[in-house]
Amino acid sequence: MTDDGSRVTALDRVLELTVLLGRDMATSLAASGxxxxxxxxxxxxxxxxxxxxxxxxxxxxxxxxxxxxxxxxxxxxxxxxxxxxxxxxxxxxxxxxxxxxxxxxxxxxxxxxxxxxxxxxxxxxxxxxxxxxxxxxxxxxxxxxxxxxxxxxxx
Amino acid sequence: MTDDGSRVTALDRVLELTVLLGRDMATSLAASGxxxxxxxxxxxxxxxxxxxxxxxxxxxxxxxxxxxxxxxxxxxxxxxxxxxxxxxxxxxxxxxxxxxxxxxxxxxxxxxxxxxxxxxxxxxxxxxxxxxxxxxxxxxxxxxxxxxxxxxxxx
DNA sequence: CCTACACCGTGAAGTCACTTCACGATAGCA
DNA sequence: TGCTATCGTGAAGTGACTTCACGGTGTAGG
The missing domain is CATH 1.10.10.10 (Winged helix-like DNA-binding domain superfamily/Winged helix DNA-binding domain)
Known part of the structure; x- marks a missing residue:
């Protein structure tokens, strides 16, 4: 993979982490009202x-x-x-x-x-x-x- | 630092990244309407x-x-x-x-x-x-x- | 002293992302 | 030929935000 591609991959991972973590936090906090x-x-x-x-x-x-x-x-x-x-x-x-x-x-x-x-x-x-x-x-x-x-x- | 502390630090970094990246995306997208x-x-x-x-x-x-x-x-x-x-x-x-x-x-x-x-x-x-x-x-x-x-x- | 001016918090009004519930229109199956 | 599941949307509501306007208060400057 090109360097450029690797960097985009890294950004993709970070963004996915962002979404998933946001969801997890929102739902687990919602459980506590x-x-x-x-x-x-x-x-x-x-x-x-x-x-x-x-x-x-x-x-x-x-x-x-x-x-x-x-x-x-x-x-x-x-x-x-x-x-x-x-x-x-x-x-x-x-x-x-x-x-x-x-x-x-x-x-x-x-x-x-x-x-x-x-x-x-x-x-x-x-x-x-x-x-x-x-x-x-x-x-x-x-x-x-x-x-x-x-x-x-x-x- | 203890292992446990390192893990919390890692989570802190990820969460900060989440916030900053979200802000950056929102503002740069807003520039395009x-x-x-x-x-x-x-x-x-x-x-x-x-x-x-x-x-x-x-x-x-x-x-x-x-x-x-x-x-x-x-x-x-x-x-x-x-x-x-x-x-x-x-x-x-x-x-x-x-x-x-x-x-x-x-x-x-x-x-x-x-x-x-x-x-x-x-x-x-x-x-x-x-x-x-x-x-x-x-x-x-x-x-x-x-x-x-x-x-x-x-x- | 007292008059500007800057600052604190909040009402009013509005935007955006989201949800659930109800409903009409259509698809598909017995 | 009906029963039922599905597609999209109106209605109504919540939460996180914003800007603008305004009353109450602190803080100089004259």
Missing amino acids: LTVARTTLLWQLRATGPTTQRALADALGVSARNVTGLVDGLVAAGLVSREQHPADRRATLVTPTARGEELLDELGRGQAELAGQLFGGLSGERLEGLVSALDDVLERLRALVPHGAAVEEAP | LTVARTTLLWQLRATGPTTQRALADALGVSARNVTGLVDGLVAAGLVSREQHPADRRATLVTPTARGEELLDELGRGQAELAGQLFGGLSGERLEGLVSALDDVLERLRALVPHGAAVEEAP
Whole structure:
């Protein structure tokens, strides 16, 4: 196969992975009554702690208005609460509830389990090669995309 | 790093790739007035030729009703046309128009270009390792997902 | 002090991708 | 000649997004 063909093949694999993984995440989250977008927000919260909606919007790369809706959903599900910002009365701090934290732990375990299922069959060497290659690709991709937000992953 | 940690890292990379690549595709397609879903359908058509909407629904793994809407959009954009099925008067054959074929060629070139930009920096050996590792992962993933549709990729 | 101006979150309205349910038209088989 | 399965689509609804407009608030500058 030509070099060019191999590269297209690689892109094909990555795209198929994208589709399948997206489907898997959507369905497994749906089983917990969650959606991908809301979970991404919750996951982000796990990394940053109580956060302003504006900051969440920037972190997720979506509009502030959209964050309002996502937080609405999470509040309705009892996973986060809106608290007043101590210094800025305009802002609200989105904070995980106890149930939210619990769920996050569960999601973290699910993520580890999935990682094991997907990559458990690869030798340490092959896994290392995969990660390093993906890092290279990601670097190039970040340069290509205008300026993507700080991307945090969800299980 | 522990094996387990490495696997989670790998999953993180894959998920970040997913997000970034999705963003890139959406924006670059939007520049041509297209959406990802519609383009996926058109791309599928390139592989199969004139196809029944029902078959498209199965191939893309979405409801038949959704295909109706996507085809509506593509027809409005002048990229496909609905022709009557020669043997079954219930069915319609979705067929790319000349402009649709043209656009598909363009998309194919764009895909090859993107593949070059993303994977051009990897040696043949590393690229081969990447594809082989992704194939392994995909196999496991396919076993995990109930029964995903035949996935065809779009640029 | 107080007047601009920038910023926070949200209502309103709209787009797109998706779903299920119901229904008319057709195909195919007993 | 009916029974039934199938093709496509209207109706209605959900979720993730967007932009635009607006009220409440912080933060300078004069």
